[in-house]
Amino acid sequence: MVFPVPGGETVALKDADLEIMPGEFISLIGPSGCGKTTLLRLMADLITPTSGELLVNGGTPHAAREKRSYGYVFQAPALMEWRNVLSNVKLPLEVMNLPRDGRDAKAREMLKLVGLEKFERSYPWQLSGGMQQRVSIARALAFDPPLLFMDEPFGALDEITRENLNMELLRLWKETGKTVVFVTHSISEAVFLSTRVVVMTARPGKIEGIVNVDLPHPRGDHSREDPRFFQYAAEIRELLRKGHS
């Protein structure tokens, strides 16, 4: 992926070869500016690759977008301040023109899934950052996409809130069987959540290595104390070091 910039071009991604299987939880980790968001945006058809091939569910990213195959959770919650929580979660269902009577029920079901059923009438500014991020996850799940793209959704949260949301996300992933592609800067978050961690190099972003995380499910606080947890974290750190130099 090459971006034109004043006076030249930026090669954001090069030789990024990756295959993701249905139901996987993949984390992308790598130095700042290595192209993690770019890779996610390419998968989501928010930008078009300048060369190479990219397939989402066997078709083009554009076709996947038209079929509403994915939900996208941004770094910042990006909720509409003038809409209450229920109405924010309903938004994609309105855009898709789904029958009016089904929309409320679906949005409520999603809010229950993220533990916010008591807050449907609240406005975004009345919620904490973590709660807002849960609303945006509920919104991304509302139309039941098989894929979930998440760009550092918990980066701005305190450690304990982040750990709690990690637990919730894993529960959701297990319950719904979705494929998740998750961008993070945190090695421990990547190990805790993922089936595989994709470590990228500094720009132009390439894949330095992939670590299979074979920690048993359900994961919880005990997983963080498992000797294998430290071993996976050390492997990822080593690959990150190699990719930095």
Ligand SMILES: Nc1ncnc2c1ncn2[C@@H]1O[C@H](COP(=O)(O)OP(=O)(O)OP(=O)(O)O)[C@@H](O)[C@H]1O
């Ligand atoms: N629209 C654009 N135009 C020009 N350059 C861009 C554009 N989008 C991204 N880039 C460049 O591509 C590179 C990769 O950016 P990207 O946002 O994907 O990195 P990242 O790994 O997600 O970084 P971070 O961890 O800091 O969020 C950066 O050098 C960035 O400046």
